Amino acid sequence: MASPTIPAGRTPLQLTAKDFKSDQEVRWCPGCGDYAILAAVQGFMPELGIARENIVFVSGIGCSSRFPYYMNTYGMHSIHGRAPAIATGLSSSRPDLSVWVVTGDGDALSIGGNHLIHALRRNVNLKILLFNNRIYGLTKGQYSPTSELGKITKSTPAGSADSPFNPLSLALGAEATFVARTIDSDRKHLQSVLRAAAEHKGSAFVEIYQNCNIFNDGAFELIKDPETRDDHLIRLEQGQPITFGSQGQFSVVHPAGGFGLQVRETAGLGDERPVVHDATVAEPAYAFALSRLSGSDLNTTPIGVFRAVERPSYDELLAKQLTDATAGSTGTPEQMLTDLLHSGDTWAIL
Amino acid sequence: MAEQSEVTSEIDTATKRVERLDRVVIRFAGDSGDGMQLTGDRFTSETAQLGNDISTLPNFPAEIRAPAGTLPGVSSFQVHFADYDILTPGDAPNVLVAMNPAALKANLSDLPAGADIIVNTDEFTKRNLAKVGYAVSPLDDGSLDGYAVHPVGLTSMTVGALAELNVPKKDAERAKNMFALGLLSWMYSRPYSSTLRFLERKFAKRPDLVAANIAAFRAGWNFGETTEDFSVRYEVKPARMVPGTYRNITGNAALALGLVAASVRSKLPLFLGAYPITPASDILHELSKHKRFGITTMQAEDEIAAVGAALGASYGGALGVTTTSGPGVALKGETISLAIALELPLVIVDVQRAGPSTGMPTKTEQADLNMALYGRHGEAPLAVIAPKSPSDCFHAALEAARIALTYRTPVILLSDNYVANGSEPWLLPDVAELPDLSVEFATEPNGEDGKFLPYLRDPETLARPWAVPGTAGLEHRIGGLEKADRTGDISYDPANHDFMVRTRAARIEAIEVPDVAVEDPDDNARVLVLGWGSTYGPIGAACRALRHRGLPIAQAHLRHLSPLPANLGTVLKSYDKVVIPEMNLGQLAHVIRARYLVDAVPFNQVSGLPFTAATLEHMLEDVVKNG
Structure with missing residues (x-):
């Protein structure tokens, strides 16, 4: 069957960040972390070498979900929680496109949780950017599925009784092939993670810690403040031992006989050695153990690429089925349709 | 009664008398696991090969396997075939095949007096009878005296016929539906080669089951041919249908x-x-x-x-x-x-x-x-x-x-x-x-200064351009927020929202749909029956029956419910009375009354079953005669 008629690309690929800015006025609150992420994405997009018309941003509902309006690409601002489902239909029927999903902690993990996990399990070729500010911003300050237990908000004056999700643990449990975390304020790191996500074939899940300066200001201050940052932020580098601290005084180790990973003082390691980071380990237990190092308190928070493994993507598998099915067929679609209608037990009335 | 049958001629043959019928309704009924849907489907296919007009009605429980032998577990398949064009699966079966007491009990009330009932006597055990509340077998207590009952040991005869085939007893018993199909195929002179081919395909991986099911089918056929119980064979000639392949x-x-x-x-x-x-x-x-x-x-x-x-x-x-x-x-x-x-x-x-x-x-x-x-x-x-x-x-x-x-x-x-x-x-x-449905995607900017306006509409259809991702120069953003006319930019402007709401309504009203046709052969009806969707068959059959009896009635049937056909108001207002039968509590009637200020009369049935033609005929007769 013919695919949609798309005129040959005309956009020259010498693009700059400016080419990715739409003519719409950006309307996030002054000081919102979303501005930094938007600038980082617009600044990084030209590197992809993909024409603007072949890029689509799909979002749900929430502050972050206004994102597509500000990108001079194709874009759809859809409905609450459903962006991964809509993007799945687009990506699997148009594998030629680079499809990005922009979502938030409420959008992706609360109302849209089902679609997120199923997109990840199918390994749909989507780049999913989850802006996690641990609060509902657009509805003015209720707790979210990533808010810490006991969070006091308008809807929980006595503190929330809900334990939060760890988004990366959730994504890994959903069989995600690419899982990473980064921070809105660290543009260089953010762009390096986006680059890795863009290069990944299949679903790439990126959690971006994002500050909501109106309803949850300073949520990530511990890992942003230069005074405290280095003692709490664990930068994962492929092939490098996992150590951190202002003096390199902490190491991540796999204790003999234990199940997960632990943070130890480097000085007291004895025979133990810091774990050497390898995001390509097939066994998801390693990345899962890494994801468990971080909790609501952010005390030991890894950022970087946790997991990047190869698995056939959903669109590839669907395309193969179509190719296999088409392989034996001859004749025009009209002839094939005539044959199909006349299949089975037929009889003629003269 | 609508679509009533009559014996049109009788032919004697060497072996059995053959009667010619113009139409027959058969209902196969049994336990969910008895294969009644398959049996009915095969009988239908054989009948189609013969060129009869056909209409079928499967009726099965939601439970995949309700407790065996119980009333909720009964599954049935009704097939109506005739030598003329028919519109419904038929109201009352002429023949009921009851594979167990539950199937008999669940379906008996639908049978007209004199109907043939073929029962599988092997299943009429004390235990099975008790399951459905029969203290005494209805085969013995005279309660079926008004029917032509044919007691047949379907299970035991099937097992007996397969004795030499060395198939497991359970598989042999399960082939009893093919015995029943063979018997019915004989009774109604159906061509069965397609069923044999079907069995070969279905059980391709189990040659023993192919042999068993074919043997059971043949045993059923031969039983009909030889037993004294079935003295008559029936024929229903092909219907006169529009030439072509079906x-x-x-x-x-x-x-x-x-x-x-x-x-x-x-x-x-x-x-x-x-x-x-x-x-x-x-x-x-x-x-x-x-x-x-x-x-x-x-x-x-x-x-x-x-x-x-x-x-x-x-x-x-x-x-x-x-x-x-x-x-x-x-x-x-x-x-x-x-x-x-x-x-x-x-x-x-x-x-x-x-x-x-x-x-x-x-x-x-x-x-x-x-x-x-x-x-x-x-x-x-x-x-x-x-x-x-x-x-x-x-x-x-x-x-x-x-x-x-x-x-x-x-x-x-x-x-x-x-x-x-x-x-x-x-x-x-x-x-x-078939209609040409080809569409044109947008390929060029449609606004001033090379801008693309995603909500600039086609003046005739009011449709906006379909600009698919991948089209250079037409990059744009759409979403659920209200958008400005033409540009599609987010807009909270009151006048724009009012305009867009009205435009979205207008573009649906602007959809071109064909006028609704009215069937009133003698052009003298004063009552119009209006329907939509699947009620077409029973309404049509009821109207035919009324006209046949000299009671004029007009029928109009809606394919398009939004927008409604442009001529509908005129049609409705040209009759004294409009009746709207629906399988709901009057949803279309409500629309019609509100929109056209017509005092339409709803007629409703919400039983989970389609209208019978007889029900509608009775109701419409009353309206035609008494207004």
């Missing part, structure tokens, strides 16, 4: 093929997002077999994802379709509203079943009309159409696609369990004569 088709299968045809005729890849739900799943099954047409079928994680993925595919330039039943449409509502705001093509198939909530998933109803017309937040109009018969589902699917693609709107296609699982002969269309 096949027997269910509504769900026809609908699936209509969607394939829509893909071919629009030259767009078809994307189906669906979540399994009774009675719509068969459309997903059917379409998933036709990937060679470039069709993608996705079994989504839920109903919302199914419609979301379909809409995403439409956005990318595919023909996006989602298939479901009422509860699924309820879940899809928000996404359908988004599709209305985005003004993208989308086909939503609702194979209606009895509700609310889970209701009766395997029973029919027309009670989703209100939801289709109004079941969304905000002012959210869309197009709604309904097929009138199983084979009409093919053309309805094409029409839904035509409207969706031409007018860039979601279309709800309201099928129901009655047409979805019922079947009838289908005159296969010439593919070249």
Whole structure:
């Protein structure tokens, strides 16, 4: 069957960040972390070498979900929680496109949780950017599925009784092939993670810690403040031992006989050695153990690429089925349709 | 009585007397595990080969295997065949095949006096009789004296016939449905070679079962030929039908093929997002077999994802379709509203079943009309159409696609369990004569200074351009927020919102639909019966019967429920009385009364079963005679 008629690309690929800015006025609150992420994405997009018309941003509902309006690409601002489902239909029927999903902690993990996990399990070729500010911003300050237990908000004056999700643990449990975390304020790191996500074939899940300066200001201050940052932020580098601290005084180790990973003082390691980071380990237990190092308190928070493994993507598998099915067929679609209608037990009335 | 049968002639042959009938209604009934649907389906196929007109009605419980031998576990398949064109599966069976006491008890009240009842006596055990509350076997207590009862040891005779084949006893017993089919095929002189071929295909991996089932079929046939109990064989001559090639088709299968045809005729890849739900799943099954047409079928994680993925595919330039039943449409509502705001093509198939909530998933109803017309937040109009018969589902699917693609709107296609699982002969269309559904994507900027205006409309259709991702120079953003006319930019301007709401309504009203036709052969009727969807058959049969008796009545049937045909008001006002039978509590009647100020009379049945022609004939006779 013919695919949609798309005129040959005309956009020259010498693009700059400016080419990715739409003519719409950006309307996030002054000081919102979303501005930094938007600038980082617009600044990084030209590197992809993909024409603007072949890029689509799909979002749900929430502050972050206004994102597509500000990108001079194709874009759809859809409905609450459903962006991964809509993007799945687009990506699997148009594998030629680079499809990005922009979502938030409420959008992706609360109302849209089902679609997120199923997109990840199918390994749909989507780049999913989850802006996690641990609060509902657009509805003015209720707790979210990533808010810490006991969070006091308008809807929980006595503190929330809900334990939060760890988004990366959730994504890994959903069989995600690419899982990473980064921070809105660290543009260089953010762009390096986006680059890795863009290069990944299949679903790439990126959690971006994002500050909501109106309803949850300073949520990530511990890992942003230069005074405290280095003692709490664990930068994962492929092939490098996992150590951190202002003096390199902490190491991540796999204790003999234990199940997960632990943070130890480097000085007291004895025979133990810091774990050497390898995001390509097939066994998801390693990345899962890494994801468990971080909790609501952010005390030991890894950022970087946790997991990047190869698995056939959903669109590839669907395309193969179509190719296999088409392989034996001859004749025009009209002839094939005539044959199909006349299949089975037929009889003629003269 | 509507569609009444009569014996038209008698022929003596060497062995048995052969009577010629003009029509017969047979109901096969048994336990859910007895293979009654398959048996009925094969009998239908044999009958189709003979050129009779046919209409079928399967009726089965929602439970896959209800407790054996109980009333809730009874599954039946009714087939009506005739030497003239018929419109319904028939009201009352002339023949009941009852595989156990439960099947007899559940169906007896539908039989007219004198009907043939073939019972499997092997299942009339004390225990089975007790399960359904028979203290004494009805075969012995005289309660069946008004019927022609044929007691047959179906199970034991089948097992006996297979004694030398060395098949496990359980498999031998299970072949009893083929014995019954063989017997009925003999009784009604059906050609059976297609059934033998079917059995060879079905059990290709178990040659022993092929042999067993064929042996059981032949044993049943030979039993009819030799036993004294069946002294008469029947013939029903081919119907006079429009020349051409036919096949027997269910509504769900026809609908699936209509969607394939829509893909071919629009030259767009078809994307189906669906979540399994009774009675719509068969459309997903059917379409998933036709990937060679470039069709993608996705079994989504839920109903919302199914419609979301379909809409995403439409956005990318595919023909996006989602298939479901009422509860699924309820879940899809928000996404359908988004599709209305985005003004993208989308086909939503609702194979209606009895509700609310889970209701009766395997029973029919027309009670989703209100939801289709109004079941969304905000002012959210869309197009709604309904097929009138199983084979009409093919053309309805094409029409839904035509409207969706031409007018860039979601279309709800309201099928129901009655047409979805019922079947009838289908005159296969010439593919070249199917409507051309080709569309043009936007390729060039349409505004001043080379700008692209995604909400600049075609002045005739009011459709906006379909600019698919991948088209250079037309990059744009769309979404659920209210957008400004022409530019599509986010807009909270009061006047703009008012304009856009009215425009979205106007563009649905602007959809061109054919005038509704009125059937009034003698042009002297004062009463009009108006229907929609699957009630076409029983209404039509009732009208024919009335006219046959000299009582004039006019029939009009709606395919398009939104927008309604332009001539409908004039039609309604030219009759003294308008009657609207529906399998709901008067949803179309409400629309008609509100919109046309016509004092239409609703006639409603919400039993999970289709109207019988007799019920409608009786009701309409009263209206025609007494006003």
